[in-house]
Amino acid sequence: MVRAAVLPAVGAPLRIAEIELPEPGPGQVRVRLAAAGVCHSDLSLSDGTLRQPVPAVLGHEGAGTVTAVGEGVDRVAPGDRVVLNWAPSCGTCHFCGLGEPWLCAASGAAATTPYARLAHGGDELYPGLGTAVFAEETVVAADAALPLPEGVPLTEAALLGCAVLTGYGAVHHSARVRPGESVAVHGIGGVGLAALQAARIAGADTIVAVDVSPEKEPLARAAGATEFVLADDTTAKRVRELTDGHGADVALECAGRADAIRTAWSATRRGGRTTVVGIGGREQQVTFTALELFYFGRTLSGCVYGNSDPAKDLPVIAEHVRAGRFDLSAMVTGRIGLDGIPEAFAAMTAGRGGRSLVVFPGA
Template structure:
């Protein structure tokens, strides 16, 4: 039995409970977690913005050590340190055939099948986003683990599983930021901090990197991550866009990355992007968040608006590159973590995210 944070129903409070994990089946591995990041997507799963069968153990950003492997597993062995991959590609579907593994049709299948039981009464539990890392241990498909590159601390490596792969990918895969370009980032949470660091690297420090957040307290975090300018979001979205254009020679940013998932923020990011620029939406919003554009402006501004799933990343390709940035000191994982907590601290971390406080909270086992 292991301890886990269990979501009994949508919008129910998390409770710490003991769960029974099965032995790994064919093609599966058991992981002893070292740490798990608390991501806004976990909050979205808990409140129903994203669908998740319940009762469930949430958490999808984690790293740990392999303890047992099932039949047929050869890529990892007991004792290996790994990063969890919540969107493992099957390699066979239409999107994998297009070399777009982040859109894999089968990647979400694990989340719809029970994987463990409550120790108290045998109730089936579902794994949040297929990984269930808000627990001391988990059992996942061997495809859902990535060997941890050498030289990366295991605890901080948890951030690689979502925030860093998403932020790095948004800059380098989705927006394809070039040296000297200007970048504006909306939302200075865990993913936003990763976007800021990645933008600083991609622009070679030669372009303006502007951070926008509703909280003035985020300025220190943003500047430490590479922001050259920090703006507190104005009550009038058009005023924020006007400030950004003023900071970018009157044209607007070459690239805007939205990490909030709100209609008004997406609209502001679009308006703050120059003609011919790129607006990338990373934040996950609800179905009620409707964004509108006129046909004329779509033609006239010639901007590109794109969504971004998991940073449009192929983790097997991007993780070694990110690891090299970490080893070289260009990307600082520890600076993104503003709080270390236990499992019982997750509800407070959710509240902090709702209030716009802090960067990444990290559950350390």
């Protein structure tokens, strides 16, 4: 039996319950979690913005230690420290063949397959985004457990599983920020903080952080922001003023809101790049005129999981961590237990803090 935060139904409160995990089957591994980050995507799964079969154990950003492996697993062994990859690629679908593993057609299959059940023969449970890390232990496919490079603290390594790969990848893979460029990051949560650090690593000159909360300014500046702008009706104008009147070369929208996307677009210079990183709902509509699309010559693109290949990117990011260029601990503004997740959801909704980290006993 292990303890987990269970979502009994879409829109229902999480409840702490004991669950029964099976032994890992062929191609599977069992992992004892050290920590799990609370991501906005977990909130979106709980309220129905993103689809997730229920009842479910949410959580997809985690790191821990392998305790058992199933038949045929040779890439990791008991005792290995791993980061969980919530979107492992199959390597054979159309998108994988194009070298775009972040768009893998099969990456979401695990989330729709029951993996455990409530204690004492209770209901079957589904794993949130295939990983279910809001629990003391989980069972995942072996290709979802990536070896953690040496020199990275296991607890903070949980952030590598989503926020860091997404923010780092958005800067280096999607927007392809170049040295000397100006960057505006809209939305300073976990992903936004990672994007600010990545922009600094990429050599960006002016780095503008934009958020609705003035309390985010110290966090943003510590992550690398050279300027901070409070989000309001004058945001785009303020960003242009801070970038010699032109607008940012690159704008990254990390909030997943229509108004923030529109503002990021308007704050981007002619010929610049606007990258949408945040996940918005279907009801969030963004409008552009045909004339402005022609006149400004900007590029607007979506970004899934930072357009990252986790197996290749983790060692690169780990080297930045070891060298002190990327500070994982600076992203964490709360260390909580499983029962603190609802408050972490509330804090995200209210725009407070950076990343909340569930830290498990013994970590």
